[in-house]
Amino acid sequence: MHRPEVSEKETILVVEDEPKILRLVQQYLEREGYRVLTADNGDTAIQRFYRESPHLVILDLMIPGIGGLDVARAIRRHSPVPVIILTALAEEQDRLTGLDLGADDYVVKPFSPRELVARVRAVLRRTGGGTVPGGATTDAVEPPIHAGDLSLDPTRREVRLAGNVVTLTSYQFDLLALLARRSGRVFTRMQLVEAVQGETYQGYERTIDAHMKNIRRALGEDARNPRYIETIRGVGYRFMEHSRDHRSERG
Secondary structure, rough: OOOOOOOOOEEEEEEOOHHHHHHHHHHHHHHHOOOEEEEHHHHHHHHHHHHOOOOOOEOOOOOOOOOOOOHHHHHHEEEEEEEEEEOOOOOOOHHHHHHHHOOEEEEOOOHHHHHHHHHHHHHHHHHHOOOOOOOOOEEEEOOOOOEEOOEOOOOEEEEEEOEEEOOOOHHHHHHHHHHHHHHOEEEEEEHHHHHHHHHOOOOOOHHHHHOOOOOOOOHOOOOOOOOEEEEOOOOOOOOOEOOOOHHHOOO
């Protein structure tokens, strides 16, 4: 049976205190060729994160010791590494809080291990190679996009505002790049979810709102008087058009 290509020994840290779930997730990921680290509490999770520098973290929110949200905060203070949150359906506010802290995605319990692996592949595809949403590839050299004081370099995956580097997670970068490449076009929330995920799934549209809030915060944006990202009430978002002098020449 054909298996998707996985970069050599990409490392994933799985933080989960339920032994059966932990073993199941570990087995599915190792079957796909990933190197898997495990932790069943928040203290161990933080220690292993800093010691091993994984490529992605799968994080249960309800864990002993340091809670999942505090683990997410600790990770995000020092690293933009992708984080996928595991959460129970009833924990909606925790879900939103996790996204607000900079998590890239979430999976609701009970979940399909195959769906979780698909989410992992989608996130790592954005950060480690392959196709970039919007039609570019990581091997292609794409000219920077300029809009006022904002400069976005898709090839280097770097954002600068007035010359200063802006730190974004992989998911946030891809959302901003997708909007900036099509400035003036309105995207619905579900279009953004599907485009950035790289595949259709039953997305939670408020995920996009949380990511947009974080992008705006990083850019120093005021949602009521935006310079770059405009909310289209009841529809979605669009990147505001700037004069042609401030934009890359793209066909």
